[in-house]
Amino acid sequence: MALSTNLPALSPAQATDTQQTAPLQGATPQWRPLLHYSPRRNWMNDPNGPFFHKGVYHLFYQYNPVAPEWGNMSWGHATSTDLLHWHEQDVALPFNETKDIFSGTVVVDTHNTSGLGTAENPPLVALHTSVFKKNASREPGVQAQSLAYSLDDGQTWKPYRKDPVLTLSPDSLHFRDPGVFWYAPGGYWVMTTVVANAPVVKLYKSANLTDWTFLSDFGPAGFVRPGMLWEMPSLFPLPLDGNEARQKWVLMLGINPWSIAGGSGSIYFVGSFDGTTFRPEGLPPDGSDPAAYDWLDHGADHYAAIPFSGLPGNSAVTIGWMSNWDYASQVPTSPWKGQMTLPMTMALRTVDGRPQLCLEPDSHYTALVAARPTLSFDGLQLVSEQHLLPDHVHGQVLDIDMNMHMQSADRAGIFVRATADGRIGTGIVYDMKRQLLTVDRSRSGLTDFSARFSHEHIVNMPAPTGDISLHVIIDRNSIEVLSRHGSIVITDLIFPPAGADRVMAFSENGTTEFRNMKITLLDGSQ
Known part of the structure; x- marks a missing residue:
């Protein structure tokens, strides 16, 4: 699937018209953000x-x-x-x-x-x-x-x-x-x-x-x-x-x-x-x-x-x-x-x-997303299971707009920047019993560069009917999650390996229906 050319292709959100620099030993281009400015x-x-x-x-x-x-x-x-x-x-x-x-x-x-x-x-x-x-x-x-x-x-x-x-x-x-x-x-x-x-x-x-x-x-x-x-x-x-x-x-x-x-x-x-x-x-x-x-x-x-x-x-x-x-001085x-x-x-x-x-x-940004290919999933129903989205749904830079209807599950959500075996991934999790939304980066990739790199970030978000809408923006080294008309935002750095580019949905202890899930590829991945 080719990317639209309605907008200019993105390169990392940094200078491309100033002096060029030779590759440095220890450089980490895999974490150079595409959407976010860095010097x-x-x-x-x-x-x-x-x-x-x-x-x-x-x-x-x-x-x-x-x-x-x-x-x-x-x-x-x-x-x-x-x-x-x-x-x-x-x-x-x-x-x-x-x-x-x-x-x-x-x-x-x-x-x-x-x-x-x-x-x-x-x-x-x-x-x-x-x-x-x-x-x-x-x-x-x-x-x-x-x-x-x-x-x-x-x-x-x-x-x-x-x-x-x-x-x-x-x-x-x-x-x-x-x-x-x-x-x-x-x-x-x-x-x-x-x-x-x-x-x-x-x-x-x-x-x-x-x-x-x-x-x-x-x-x-x-x-x-x-x-x-x-x-x-x-x-x-x-x-x-x-x-x-x-x-x-x-x-x-x-x-x-x-x-x-x-x-x-x-x-x-x-x-x-x-x-x-x-x-x-x-x-x-x-x-x-x-x-x-x-x-x-x-x-x-x-x-x-x-x-x-x-x-x-x-x-x-x-x-x-x-x-x-x-931990700003220690980010890798x-x-x-x-x-x-x-x-x-x-x-x-x-x-x-x-x-x-x-x-x-x-x-x-919304115009950029509208000009790129979108993969849609509707009516995906999971019963106490994990589900790796198809092979063509992968990328390091993604926009995900989704709704979950938790019919009986205790917890449900998605893992992004994940490996196919599920060992690495950043979780966006809703806990129905506790009425909490969590971003969990405990298995997001490199996490041990600082003892103060906290793993879970939680916000109280009542959803008594079990309907949760999420907008997730994923870059090469970050995740931004928005919900409830943007009144709830969770922004976290992550440092995954380059090969962790899959999306996995899950439902724990019951049934969850994923409705109107739209995944937009922003990095050129097929």
């Missing part, structure tokens, strides 16, 4: 300042230009016209002898409020955290907010004459991660930052992006544990259930450690914002278990999620770092470490009687 080489973590401008998506990210380990923090840069084919650009904001460059945001200063461009050529403005070094004007380790700008659509960046533009008094070693947006009702810019170890979110406003005035604090919202850091805050509005008259505000944060799956993860709060203060709604009691809070993702590998700015209309798209601080990929999640469209929907942030793959 050609070296270390990458949090996404920074993604935005859309003149038909191009720009992605910046924490990057070490000289080694596949954390350090020498700079802003890497990649561009795309479809959020699937990425081209790695030159380092945008490099570290130097006076400071490292931590996370931040880029905005298009359309009305040239900063005065750094012109009405005809408005600037791109990057607000970012500087971490000063011993030979700088500030004490070593001090963190403050700096500014750089571009007048050539992000090709080159100039530091602002005043550095930094925002500090705490006294100076702080944990004041970082500015997120910036235009607040139209007030006619000013708003910045969210964190004092990560407090933990607290601090809000500021500015008319010109260079002079900032304090607005308010948010936190700790009853959710504090020993050693917990809050990072990467983003504040943005979304209509509830598509009704623009029922707009609410979402505050998204990175939590490390103590996330729902252990280590680092992304949490969110829904509430209101009046231009000064964010007020959350429906908070659980202080000291509640992490499961009582709303998590963007219940897997281990989705951190530092951040929205794109400058998108047309009312669209809202987010991207995150697909890794976990528990070479010559790179780190990759991004698939860009996801965000919507606020009423689920189980309350507003929940829901994710679904961006429209560019």
Whole structure:
């Protein structure tokens, strides 16, 4: 079965138009993602300042230009016209002898409020955290907010004459991660930052992006544990259930450690914002278990999620770092470490009687899937058995859309990136008795590179009638599972052998019918 040519063929989601590199000893091309962006080489973590401008998506990210380990923090840069084919650009904001460059945001200063461009050529403005070094004007380790700008659509960046533009008094070693947006009702810019170890979110406003005035604090919202850091805050509005008259505000944060799956993860709060203060709604009691809070993702590998700015209309798209601080330095990929999640469209929907942030793959991805061959299975009924799907249903990169009707089974689901003998595979399992959805990567391939590479990630998902719908996106080294309108997401890294490319369905202790299962081949496999 040949692949459609309606869309350009995918190559690994990294640069193909920059310098070529010779194969390296110990390289792991079998785990180079096809759908997810990864740098050609070296270390990458949090996404920074993604935005859309003149038909191009720009992605910046924490990057070490000289080694596949954390350090020498700079802003890497990649561009795309479809959020699937990425081209790695030159380092945008490099570290130097006076400071490292931590996370931040880029905005298009359309009305040239900063005065750094012109009405005809408005600037791109990057607000970012500087971490000063011993030979700088500030004490070593001090963190403050700096500014750089571009007048050539992000090709080159100039530091602002005043550095930094925002500090705490006294100076702080944990004041970082500015997120910036235009607040139209007030006619000013708003910045969210964190004092990560407090933990607290601090809000500021500015008319010109260079002079900032304090607005308010948010936190700790009853959710504090020993050693917990809050990072990467983003504040943005979304209509509830598509009704623009029922707009609410979402505050998204990175939590490390103590996330729902252990280590680092992304949490969110829904509430209101009046231009000064964010007020959350429906908070659980202080000291509640992490499961009582709303998590963007219940897997281990989705951190530092951040929205794109400058998108047309009312669209809202987010991207995150697909890794976990528990083991990020030990993941067995070479010559790179780190990759991004698939860009996801965000919507606020009423689920189980309350507003929940829901994710679904961006429209560019759904168009890709629609243009590729799909294999359909309907009415597959299993009775206390495993069933290996036919030989032609195999691939390292797949999209699976499926429904299960559990008539009497205790547990049912599928294994993906599996071997034909079933010894290796990543399980997506629904437990009817416990009403739990689980991704089990205990037999997914290489797992012993870190004792903190957790095996099972579980979310409560009631399905009293036994009907479960799942959307599963499988790449060469990852799995993303979505259910319940995208209000439940589980994202996990996996490191299977290249030959583990089969799909196996199963039903335990009873009958399960697999309905409308559609498997789309995305890697060219027959």
